[in-house]
Amino acid sequence: MGKIGVWLIGARGSVATTAVAGAAALRAGLAARTGCVTDLPDFAGAALPGLGELVFGGHDVAGTPLVKRAEQLSAAGVLPPSLPGAVAAELDAAEARLRPAPTAGGRAAVEQVIADLTEFRQGLDHVVVLNVASTEPPCPPHPAHASLSALEDHLDVLPPSALYAYAAFRAGCGFVDFTPSTGARLPALDELARATGQPYAGRDGKTGETLLRSVLAPMFAQRGLNVLAWSGTNLLGGGDGATLADPAAASSKNASKQQVLDRNLGRPVDGEVHIDYVPALGDWKTAWDHVLFEGFLGTPMTLQLTWQGCDSALAAPLVLDLARLTGKACRDGVAGPVAEFGFFFKDPVGDGPHDLASQYAALREWAHR
Template sequence: MSAPAVRTGVWFIGARGSVATTATAGCAAVAAGLHPAAGMVTETPPFADSGLPALTSLVFGGHDTTGCPLPKRAEALAAGGVLPHGLPSAVHAELAAADTGIRPGGPLPGDSRGDEELIAAFAADLTDFTHRNELARTVVINVASTEPLPDPGEQRLPASSLYAAAALRAGCPYVNFTPSTGLRTPALQDTVADCGLPHAGRDGKTGQTLLRSVLAPMFVQRALPVRAWSGTNLLGGGDGAALADPGAAAAKNAGKERVLADTLGTAPEGEVHIDDVPALGDWKTAWDHIAFDGFLGARMVLQTTWQGCDSALAAPLVLDLARLVARAHERGLSGPLPQLGFYFKDPDGGPAALFEQYQELLAFAGTLRGDR
C-alpha cells in the first residue's frame, strides 16, 4: 500500500470574507485545471522544485464571526464579477467541505470571556482541525478586516493578537496579511521569541503600494527628487466599510507611507485618502499624484491610476504565502521571514524595493530546496 498523501492545513482568520473565499475557490479551480494560476508566483519555474505543498494537498478552515456559508458567499462574489460565472457551482464540493471547517470567531458583543479563555478556545479549534484532518501542519493566515490600532494603555489584546497567540499556542506558523496588530504587540514579545515557529507579515502588498515599491526606486536611481506623493483610494465591500473607521484607515496608511520613506530616505509631502464607496463592491480605484524635480529644477508630475479587484489580487498571494511558510516550517525554519517582504507593505525587515525583494524571494526558494 502506498503511503497516505501529506496534507497541509490553511486556516483563515476571516474565513468567509472575500479574500478567503476567493482563495479557497481559486485553489480548487487551479488544482482542477479549470483556470490558470495567474498571480501565483509559487507556480512559476523558480519554485518548481522547492518542495512546496501541492495545491491539491491544501485543506481549508478558519474562524469567522459571520454565518454565511462559503458556497453562498462565492455565489455573491460571482454575481459581483469577482469570481468567474459558474465557478461556485464547479467547486461547490470544495467550498462546502471548507465551510465545515470554519468555527465561530470573536470576541462578539456580549462575550464575557477574557483573553486567556479566548486564546485557549481558538487554539483548541486549530488543534482539532489539524488532528481531525490528519494534517502535517496548519498555517494560520489573517485576512480579516483591518482593525484600528489599540488605544495606549489598553489592557485587552486586540482580536488579531488573540488569534495570533492562539496560532503559536497550537504550534502553527502564522502570517498576518492585514495591517492589524497580530504578533506585533509587546504583550506577545516573549511568546514570539520562544515559539520556534516561522511567521511573516504585515499587510499584503496588492495594488497601490505594489506600484509605489516599483516607482519609488526609479526616482532614486535617476536622481529625481520627489517633492510630494499623494494618493486616493476609492473602494467598497467589507474593506471599504472597515476603512471608513479613521483608526483602521490610519493603520492601513502606515504601511503605504513606510514604503516611500524607506525607499526615498524621507517621507515626501502628501497623504493617502481612503473613501468608502459601497457601490464599487469588491472593486477599487487607486490614484497617485507624484510631483518631482527634473534637471535645472524643471517641475514635473507623474500620475497613475490602478483599477482592480482586491480579492483577486490578494488571493494568489495568500496561497503563495501558505505554501512558502508551510515549507519553511517543514524545513525547520523559525522566527520572522524577511525573505517574504515581496508580499508585504510592512515586512519583517529586508529591502523596500520590489526588485530586491523578488531577488530575496528567489534566494529563499533555494533555501527551501536545500541549496544552503
C-alpha cells in the first residue's frame, strides 16, 4: 500500500521522541501496544497503514540528536532503560531525515517547509504533517484570514503553526495539530485544504484532565445533576510547563480546556483552570479538579479527583494513531476537516459530538467507512 511519511513539527521534543522510539519498539515486538487506540479490536480490518509503513522526519529548532533525547527520557523514567540502545538504528534513520526549523517567517518560511517536505516525500505514498511543537499565544484576527486570495499576499500575518498548515496543503500533505495553536483553523486555510484535496484535524490533544472532563461532564448532564462550579489546577514540568508559564500561551490551552465543559454541560459554569510550572516534575503532570454540584432537592455535593501521568507516554500513542488515521484519510481522498477525529482533541474541528463515548463511536464508524 506504500509508505506514509510523518513530518513532526517539534521532532526532537519529548512527545515526538517518545512516538518515534515507541513505534520502533512496537515494530520490533519489544513492547505491548498499550494506549494505542487504533490497535483495539474495534479497528481490526479498517485498512489503516501499519506502523511498519510509517516513515518519520521533521523540523525542530533544537539540535540534540534523537538518540541522545531518548537517553535523556530514559534517565527521567519516561522510556524503559534498555530502549534507546535497542532502537538506536531506527532513531538514527529518523535523525537523518530531520531538518532545521525555519528561522524566518512569511513566504520564506513557507518556501523552506515546502522544499523540505518535497524532498522528504520522495518514495512515499503520502505525507502527514503533525504539529507537536510548543503552544503559541492566540492569533489575533486579521482580514487576510477570511479568504485564500487575501491570505496569499499576507503570509506574514500567519503564526508558525498556520504557516506549516499552509505549506503542508501547498505541498500536498495532510495536517494535524496536536497543540492548541492556530494551525489550520482559519477560513482561508480550510479553503486551501479543500482546494488541494488534503485532510486536516485538531486541535489540542486530549490526554489527561480534559479526557476525564469529557467523560464526567456528560455523566452529570445525563443524570440531571446541576453543576455549579468546576475548578482545576494543573502542575506541569518539562518543556510544556515552561511554555505554559507564559500567560499568553496558557490562555490558548485554557480556552480549549474550558470548551469541553461548556459544550458537554450545555452552558458555562463558574470556575477556572490554573496552570503552574513546577520544573522538578520533569515530564510528569498532576491535575486536581474540584466539582461543586447539587442533586435532588438542591442537596449540595462535591467531587474531587486527582490525575497524575507522564505527558509524553500519554500523548505519543495518540500521535501514532493520528498518523495512521490521517494516512488513511490521505489514501481515501478525504479533503477538509475530519470531524470524526474529535475523539483525540479538546477543541476538534468540524461539527461533531463532544462527549468521549459518542466521539469514539464516530471514530470507529469513520475508520470502517
